[in-house]
Amino acid sequence: MGSQAPIVIVGAGQAGVQIAESLRQQGYDGGLLLVGEEPHPPYQRPPLSKKWLTEPGASQALSLRGPEALSRRRIELRLDTRVLAIDRAGSRLQLAGGEELRYGQLALATGARPRTLSLPGAQLEGVLALRTIGDSLRIGAAIRRCAAEQRPLVVIGGGFIGLEVAAGARKLGAEVTVLEGLPRLMSRVAAPIVSEAFERVHRAHGVNLVLGAQVAELVGHEGRVQAVRCADGREFPAGAVVVGIGVAADDALAAAAGLACERGIVVDECARSSDPAIVAAGDCSARRLADGRLLRLESVHNAVEQGQSAAAALMGHERPFRSTPWFWSDQYDVKLQMVGLSHGFDQVVTRGDLERPAFSAFYFRAGRLLAVDSLSRVQDHMKSKRLLDAGLSPTPAQAADANFDLQSVLQQARPATADGA
Ligand SMILES: Cc1cc2nc3c(=O)[nH]c(=O)nc-3n(C[C@H](O)[C@H](O)[C@H](O)COP(=O)(O)OP(=O)(O)OC[C@H]3O[C@@H](n4cnc5c(N)ncnc54)[C@H](O)[C@@H]3O)c2cc1C
Structure with a gap:
């Protein structure tokens, strides 16, 4: 030794x-x-x-x-x-x-x-990011101040953290503007159908959602942030700003x-x-x-x-990365659960109610299941996780059929695995 x-x-x-x-x-x-x-x-x-x-x-x-x-x-x-x-x-x-x-x-x-903005005004007081306990307490206090003073909270970034903060701020009664640079929410990880569902949910909860917003400057007064200005000249008043542009x-x-x-x-x-x-x-x-x-x-x-x-x-052993990646996000009463990696998908099918929303989006490449995003469909998530962990795939038609039990793909595969092993 x-x-x-x-x-x-x-x-x-x-x-x-x-x-x-x-x-x-x-x-x-x-x-x-x-x-x-x-x-x-x-x-x-x-x-x-x-x-x-x-x-x-x-x-x-x-x-x-x-x-x-x-x-x-x-x-x-x-x-x-x-x-x-x-x-x-x-x-x-x-x-x-x-x-x-x-x-x-x-x-x-x-x-x-957290990534920081390299823009004029990014260092102003009231511009916050979220990673630690202290950050969360500061942002919570800033939201309450915004609500009390009737000044909007501006969230820069329509990814998971920005959207969860927006949902929390609405719950605490603050007016909220979300500025997202790309044409849709969570575009790095979710299909358009999932982005659109969350867009509807946030708008229904009164969030002022601005897509394709190119933030150019944070405007301050006496060292404190007052507004966010976009490249096209639009200005959004801000009691505080939360920057959620990734890590x-x-x-x-x-x-x-x-x-x-x-x-x-x-x-x-x-x-x-x-x-x-x-x-x-x-x-x-x-x-x-x-x-x-x-x-x-x-x-x-x-x-x-x-x-x-x-x-x-x-310990000198080899234990490769094993199980299928998964993630979750809670926004209002919608629970998003994601399993698998959808990168490279060529087909998406859904089952469930898109409007509520309570549905799952199944991502396929060449007819094989890559990933599943479930919105308030916990059973779909759990069954899909088991399928992906086992390397099994329903057909797109089976996935889209809400009456088709995903579990049956596993059950059908079991005897074959036992025989073929
Ligand atoms: C607000 C928020 C919400 C999230 N929500 C979800 C979610 O819903 N689902 C999900 O799956 N994931 C979520 N995540 C992501 C998840 O929390 C992280 O992926 C996870 O914490 C990563 O763990 P880690 O140990 O790699 O890093 P961390 O948890 O960041 O731990 C790293 C630690 O290392 C310390 N450190 C760094 N450098 C040094 C140094 N030089 N010396 C000593 N210490 C050092 C840091 O201070 C930190 O405490 C969320 C993250 C955040 C911030």
């Missing part, structure tokens, strides 16, 4: 905790240190733009794993501690404040940071240490970086697929799945 130094995990978020716990589950008995720069014990981020935004409570309610639970598994937690640099040759980390830390093996789980992988530490990074720390299917002694998982990583493409996912499922692979890799 040669070294008694612990395995150190940088980043105490979803992926970091998963790596630590999976190491213990997989029988690792040595020293284990989880280092995070935030002051809070590991917590869940999804509620920050959902229920927590409108009904914040004690931060413990968001807890992913409390210090006691971690210490029971002999996982040492160091909070408020930023890692500044990795010395790979010396197997050391340099911490803010000057301290150095030796590691036996290293895992990076540094997450992502950038936090790969600076890895890049400075010479690890391969391409908009994320490049890892293989087993979460190994270009240095086989260092693994990376979660939002900070970009996974190299078998066909050479790089895939970046920002989701709880991805952090958990890659965290398990990373722990296995640290």
Whole structure:
């Protein structure tokens, strides 16, 4: 072994905790240190733009794993501690404040940071982004102020976070304008039929939704944001602005240490970086697929799945990324659940009620199921997930037929699998 130094995990978020716990589950008995720069014990981020935004409570309610639970598994937690640099040759980390830390093996789980606008006025007071507990509390307070002063909240970006904030702000009684640069909502991940359904839902809840809006400037008065101006001269008054234009992988530490990074720390299917002694998982990583493409996912499922692979890799085992990616978003009373990756689809069919909306969109390529987006159709989501995990596909006609039980595809496949194995 040669070294008694612990395995150190940088980043105490979803992926970091998963790596630590999976190491213990997989029988690792040595020293284990989880280092995070935030002051809070590991917590869940999804509620920050959902229920927590409108009904914040004690931060413990968001807890992913409390210090006691971690210490029971002999996982040492160091909070408020930023890692500044990795010395790979010396197997050391340099911490803010000057301290150095030796590691036996290293895992990076540094997450992502919200993208910022590089436009005039982007630094004005009242321009906010959402990643942390503190951000969510600030945005919640800003929404309440907007509602009380009858000033609109302007959300820049019609992706998941922007739209969830818009829904929360409507719930709290604020007037809301959403400015989206592209012609439809969530266009990076959803088919037009899903975008249009959410467009109707937000408009029905009174959101002023502006598509194709090219934001040019944030206008301020005495240092505080007052309005958002678009390139075509339109100006939207703002009591506060939430910028939700996506995140950038936090790969600076890895890049400075010479690890391969391409908009994320490049890892293989087993979460190994270009240095086989260092693994990376979660939002900070970009996974190299078998066909050479790089895939970046920002989701709880991805952090958990890659965290398990990373722990296995640290134990010297190969555990490739296994299950089908999935994601969810809550907006008003609509629950969106997405499973699979729709990239490259050539056909979409739907089942259910498009108007309510309570339907599922099935994405196919060459007649094979790639992904399913379900809006308030939990059963469709669960059955589709099982199908995709098993590599099975209904035909497009079966998927579109609400009377066809998706489960039957699995049931029909079972005897064949047993015989053919
Ligand atoms: C508002 C919001 C809503 C979301 N909603 C959903 C949802 O509905 N469904 C879903 O699947 N996903 C959702 N996500 C995404 C999901 O939360 C992330 O994909 C997940 O948290 C990624 O986990 P991670 O561990 O990779 O990164 P993080 O959770 O970001 O953790 C990384 C940690 O590393 C720390 N760190 C970074 N650099 C250093 C350093 N140098 N030294 C020490 N510590 C460092 C960071 O401070 C951070 O605490 C949401 C995210 C946000 C922000």
